[in-house]
Amino acid sequence: MFSNVYSDVFGNGLFGIFLTIIAFQIGIIINRKTKLVIFNPLLIAIIFVIVFLLITGIDYEDYYIGGSMFQFMLTPATVAFAIPLYRQMSILKKNLWAILISIFCGCISCTMTIFILSKLWNISDSVFYGLMPKSVTLAIALGITEELGGISGVTCVGVVVSGIIGAAFITVFSKIFKIDNKIALGLSVGTATHAIGTSRAIQIDELVGAMGSLSIVIAGVMTVFIVPIVSSFY
Amino acid sequence: MNGLIQFGIIIGVSLFGTFLNSIIPLPVPGSVWGMIVMFILLCVKAVKLEQVEIAADFLLSIMTIMFVPVGAGLITSYGAIRGEIFKIFGVIIISTVISFFITGKVAQIIMNIQKGGKD
Numbered sequence: 288m289f290s291n292v293y294s295d296v297f298g299n300g301l302f303g304i305f306l307t308i309i310a311f312q313i314g315i316i317i318n319r320k321t322k323l324v325i326f327n328p329l330l331i332a333i334i335f336v337i338v339f340l341l342i343t344g345i346d347y348e349d350y351y352i353g354g355s356m357f358q359f360m361l362t363p364a365t366v367a368f369a370i371p372l373y374r375q376m377s378i379l380k381k382n383l384w385a386i387l388i389s390i391f392c393g394c395i396s397c398t399m400t401i402f403i404l405s406k407l408w409n410i411s412d413s414v415f416y417g418l419m420p421k422s423v424t425l426a427i428a429l430g431i432t433e434e435l436g437g438i439s440g441v442t443c444v445g446v447v448v449s450g451i452i453g454a455a456f457i458t459v460f461s462k463i464f465k466i467d468n469k470i471a472l473g474l475s476v477g478t479a480t481h482a483i484g485t486s487r488a489i490q491i492d493e494l495v496g497a498m499g500s501l502s503i504v505i506a507g508v509m510t511v512f513i514v515p516i517v518s519s520f521y
Numbered sequence: 522m523n524g525l526i527q528f529g530i531i532i533g534v535s536l537f538g539t540f541l542n543s544i545i546p547l548p549v550p551g552s553v554w555g556m557i558v559m560f561i562l563l564c565v566k567a568v569k570l571e572q573v574e575i576a577a578d579f580l581l582s583i584m585t586i587m588f589v590p591v592g593a594g595l596i597t598s599y600g601a602i603r604g605e606i607f608k609i610f611g612v613i614i615i616s617t618v619i620s621f622f623i624t625g626k627v628a629q630i631i632m633n634i635q636k637g638g639k640d
Contacts, residue, residue, distance in 0.1 A: 288522055303590065311586045315627075319531035328584050334594035340596060347596050353633025362535045364584045365552035367577035369559035373570065385631040386599065393624030400616040408608045414600070417526060423618055425588050427570075430550025437542075440595035443588065449617045460618070466625035468632060479617050508553060508634070513549045 310335040327483065330447055342390050349508045363449040365426040375497055382470060384456040387470070390502055393478035394509045395423045398517045406521070415521055417513045421445030424481040427507035431514050446481065453480020454487035457463020473498025483495050527576035530568065534559045 296302060313335055314328030340350055361384060372379075398419060405415045416437025420428035425446045430440040453476050466472050469492055476484040479501035485503060489496030538555025562568040602609065608627075 288531045291567060304578060307586060307589045313590055313610050329588055329592065330588045332586070333595070336589060336593040339595050339615050340593070347594065350535075351590060352591070357587040357590050360554065360580065361584075361587050362539070362552040363531045364587060366531055366538065366555035366559050367551075367573075367580040369556045370561060370570070370577040371581070372560055373563040380603055382632070385635065389624050389628035393620045396623040397616050397620035400619050401612055404608075404615060406614045408611070409607055410608055410612070414605055414609060418609065421613060425591075426584070427550065427553055429591060430552050432549070433583040434548035434550060438601065439591055440598040443592040443595065444609070445593065445613045448590075448613045450613065452543055452617050453621070461625075464622050464625060466622075468629050470632065471625040471628035474628045478624040479621035484581045506555070508557070511549050511553050512547075512622055520523070520572045 292506075298352065300353040300356065302345075303350045304356060305340065306336060306350060307332070307354055307357055311337070324334045324451060327447065327451050327454070329483075330451065331442070332349055333447075339374050356388060360431065361426045365424075365430075368426075368504045368507075371500050375501045378497060380500060384503070385470070386464070386474060386498075386505065389474050390506050392511055393475070394422070394506055394513050395502060397479065398510070398513055402517055402521065412471065412521065414441050415443030416518060419518055420447050420510055422449050422481065423507040423510045424503050427511065435515070435518060446485065450480050450483025453484020457491065458482060469494045470498050474502050476503075476504025481506070524575055524579075527573050530573050531559070531576055534562070575577070 310332040311328060314331035318326050318328045318333050335349070340347060362419060401415070401418050401421070404410075405418065411419075413436065416435040417432055417439065419435065419437070420431035421442060423431075423446075425443065428442050428446050429439055432439050457472070457476055460475070461467065461472050466475055472494040473488060476488045476495065481503050482500075485496060485499030488499045535552065535555045537558060538553070539551035541554040541558070542549065542551035559568070559573075563570065
């Protein structure tokens, strides 16, 4: 009888949706209370779900029935990135070459660093493929990982950690590296640390934030084409 | 415009992007094709900003939560990466800092050259 209850309740998509929403709310609350970048809501939510499943012994597959509905929305959400990009057309046109060349250099240096370090440290193929797209926004990164056949969990960790580095150290990096131009700083944040870094940049300065969100999209599209070429040498 | 119709337009473009992914032999995700198509539609004014922006802003604002299930999927692949966890973090941190530095520096150099040329 109890096995029936289990499959009815937890084998149901509603459970995964409910747990995801609760976990994310807990993440937001902890983030607001502590005001610490390291307590990123997404990071807390992921850890919460993992700990919850481990403690209760509920299968990830059962959780994923509902959880997959969120992932399903990623494609339309990525398509929606076209809208903020279109809104920033005037900045884009004015600084076209500085924007395109610097983001291209950022994407190349990122993928090359991952390539060289992975070779040096003998990292396995599926982990390497999972790491390759780690500086771009998760929706695009996951698409790339899927195309390459990497481990999507690694991509998630990579993307979230990169983003948190950007959000936590943007002002420190700006000083140490002497990147004092607001447009340049925004390009750095968006290219290296995507949406999580940019969400912090918007609080610091509007222009930095606008350049950040523009770079998220451009770096994402460039990485889509760069990653398969660099990966083919691994 | 009605929010549901806005969603309909975005879903339609997503579907078309997925179609492009399956017929074009490039490792470009359907979502990125969809984004490119949507951007072109906006540029040629086949779709107006007011016809999609409510749904688009909503989708972007709830985007972060969509990653929770994938992230929790680490539970199933943890065994495969356990031995490499420190290397993985090393790669993530170093590549992020380098890419941050290069992007900003290159942008500043180019903008300085352009400014110098005008003076």
